[in-house]
Amino acid sequence: MCITAHPDDEAGGFGGTLRLYADRGVKTCVVCLTPGQAATNRGGAKNDQELSAMRRDEFAASCEILKVSQGIVLDYPDGKLHRMDLYHVVCDLTLRIRQFRPQVVMTFGPEGGLTGHTDHSMAGIFASLAFQWAGRNNRFPDQLNDSVTTYQPQKLYFATADFGIPGRPPVTLPPATASVEIGNLLETKIAAFKKHTSQSPLWPLFEKNISQRAKRELFHLAASVNSGLIVQENDLFTGVKED
Secondary structure, three states: OEEEOOOOHHHHHHHHHHHHHHHOOOOOEEEEOOOOOOOOOOOOOOOHHHHHHHHHHHHHHHHHHOOOOEEEEOOOOOOOHHHOOHHHHHHHHHHHHHHHOOOEEEEOOOOOOOOOOHHHHHHHHHHHHHHHHOOOOOOOHHHOOOOOOOOOOOEEEEEEOOOOOOOOOOOOOOOOOEEEEOOOHHHHHHHHHOOOHHHHHHHHHHHHHHHHHOOEEEEEEEEEOOOOOOOOEOOOOOOOOOO
């Protein structure tokens, strides 16, 4: 499961990894907290409602290229995740985890990823709490019934990088503990990002930034049910046990 803030995050930050594991037969889910209705680039939309609808369609098209098994766009307000009730959002994400039951969760770190976007920061904080709480029967017990039970994912990863974006306020990124080689899926990742046509002014910057990543995506192991010293990984499912 990948938990993000805006349509296009799934491709820009996680696209190669999502498609790589889909090709290996892994069921994947992306939960996007906002429909991105406050974006600077409007794609010709006359109002926020039109832009929301447009970006939902773009998200679906991107997920199709990335072979995402389940893509979900929630209705939290773009640019205002830091003003949302934390308990409410974590409740929402906890339910999604208990329903989808992922072994691995990917999200942003609290720094907000390369851009340091406030929404990215909050998505990571919400997701981290949901990761920790989904397996506890004293967290949101009203969700639990015959079809929804507690569930503890095995690993939590934050997306990271080994470079910064010039001209932006600095962010302190978590150290990479996993390097996923995506090979020729780099072009697939670019194609998925370009399904977000409303955001076409960002394409040149996106391609410039991902050229620095080469054909890999970097992650930081933030939590794991297997305690012990961190080792460098090239597979996010290293040490994962079948449910």
